[in-house]
Amino acid sequence: xxxxxNHLLYLADLxxxxxxxxxxLRGVEVLWKDKEQTVCLYFYFDESPTEEDCEMAWDISxxxxxxxxxxxxxxxxxxxxxxxxxxxxxxxxxKRDKEKCxxxxxx
Numbered sequence: 001x002x003x004x005x006n007h008l009l010y011l012a013d014l015x016x017x018x019x020x021x022x023x024x025l026r027g028v029e030v031l032w033k034d035k036e037q038t039v040c041l042y043f044y045f046d047e048s049p050t051e052e053d054c055e056m057a058w059d060i061s062x063x064x065x066x067x068x069x070x071x072x073x074x075x076x077x078x079x080x081x082x083x084x085x086x087x088x089x090x091x092x093x094x095k096r097d098k099e100k101c102x103x104x105x106x107x
Contacts, residue, residue, distance in 0.1 A: 005032045005091070008039060008064070012093030015063040020094070022053045027086050028060070028094040038072040039065055046082050053077075 012030045022045075029042040041064065043049070043057045057077065065073045080086065086095065 004034065008032045009091065009093055011067055012041075012060075012064050015060055016094040019056060019060050019063065021056045022049070024049065024053060025056075025094070026080060026082070026096050027092055029087075029089050029091050030064070030093045031091050033074075036072065037068075037070060038074055039068055040074045040076075042076050042078055044078050044080050044086060046080070048079050049077050 008030050012028065016028050024046045025043065026046055027044040029040075029044070031040040031042075032038075033040060041057075041061050043060075045053060049057070054077065057075070061073060061075050065071060086092075
């Protein structure tokens with residue numbers, strides 16, 4: 001049997017890397033809720049996402065949920081100031097590395 005959480009993490013990692021167009025995106029957390037048959041996607045941004053950021057996130061979401069034809073989708077955009085740490089999780093599909101983050105702030 002397929003471990004859906006690990007499959008979801010692998011798939012989300014590929015799709016996020018293919019569609020990533022925002023330098024404000026800090027992380028994407030994905031979670032499979034087996035009982036509800038739901039893919040949960042949490043997009044963490046440095047500041048409020050623009051319309052383009054939201055479109056990118058929904059493109060990522062569409063790419064992921066397409067692999068779960070009977071699944072539901074729950075998505076959230078979370079503003080998290082860069083001075084705050086991302087939550088502790090084992091379900092990161094994408095997490096901006098610290099060095100990259102620091103370089104962007106120096107420009």
